[in-house]
Amino acid sequence: MSFLSLVLGLVLLQVWGSGGPVQRDGVFFRWQSRVSSWGLSGALGLALVVLVPSLLASWLLDVVDNVLFGLVWIALATGLLLYSFGRRDFDELVARYRHALSVGDLEGAWRALSRELQCGFDPAPDSSTAVHSRLLQGFFYEACQRWFAVVLYFLLLGPAGALAYRLLQLCRYQFESSLVERCLFFADWLPSRLLASTFTLTGNFVRCREVLVDALRDVSLPADELLTRVGIAALADDSAVRSEAEPGPAASAQIASMRSLLSRSAASWVALIALLVLID
Numbered sequence: 001m002s003f004l005s006l007v008l009g010l011v012l013l014q015v016w017g018s019g020g021p022v023q024r025d026g027v028f029f030r031w032q033s034r035v036s037s038w039g040l041s042g043a044l045g046l047a048l049v050v051l052v053p054s055l056l057a058s059w060l061l062d063v064v065d066n067v068l069f070g071l072v073w074i075a076l077a078t079g080l081l082l083y084s085f086g087r088r089d090f091d092e093l094v095a096r097y098r099h100a101l102s103v104g105d106l107e108g109a110w111r112a113l114s115r116e117l118q119c120g121f122d123p124a125p126d127s128s129t130a131v132h133s134r135l136l137q138g139f140f141y142e143a144c145q146r147w148f149a150v151v152l153y154f155l156l157l158g159p160a161g162a163l164a165y166r167l168l169q170l171c172r173y174q175f176e177s178s179l180v181e182r183c184l185f186f187a188d189w190l191p192s193r194l195l196a197s198t199f200t201l202t203g204n205f206v207r208c209r210e211v212l213v214d215a216l217r218d219v220s221l222p223a224d225e226l227l228t229r230v231g232i233a234a235l236a237d238d239s240a241v242r243s244e245a246e247p248g249p250a251a252s253a254q255i256a257s258m259r260s261l262l263s264r265s266a267a268s269w270v271a272l273i274a275l276l277v278l279i280d
Helices: 002-016 026-036 042-063 067-084 090-102 106-113 128-157 159-170 177-202 205-217 223-234 239-243 248-279
Strands: none
Touching (some): 026 159, 042 177, 090 248, 128 223, 177 205, 177 248, 205 223
């Protein structure tokens, strides 16, 4: 049943670009505000905000496990998976950035995309190449957190695990940023390293292998930096991007290559999961 829910969720993700109508965060944000008003310590408050809804979801799944031959469980699990996917349409973000590159508006692209890609709130980097590098890092992390980490925790911990990961992401702006970032570092540690390892198989293996080994040795390397290092190595040669003062065409081609790499990586994991289900 988990595999069927996963397939349904991924199909609907492709149709809607995100979780679609399932993604309504108002109730969760009201729960966040209520817990914050209790004056608890940051760690305890964060644990309550994330774990209570996740445990409730797990309990509901157990209750409906055998209702209508498991169809209710599949529907609920699919809904939780859709809710757990990222909040933005990844292809639409890529299209917006490539359009900005085509008209040479890197400053506008930074203003429009830096918050959505969680690149921080600082002014744009000094050079066009630096802006592109920072946004590229944001795209790699966005791809990981919006679908790959969710799918991995869905498989390892069930729908409630995927939900807990998304709720932790949604806590970025309510709780102390350093606390949430520490929790996300550990939550992203395994997904980012598995996805980066996939890049070696779906990208340029020769260039990627040594970069991956060096990155894996650094256990404290954040997910976005690790994914970017390995991802760029898995792409075609990026010297054109680094050598141009205005990297528009070369940067656009690199973004297209990145999107293709991510699509191949997603397809390879779906195929692997399907094979494991058949063997089991």
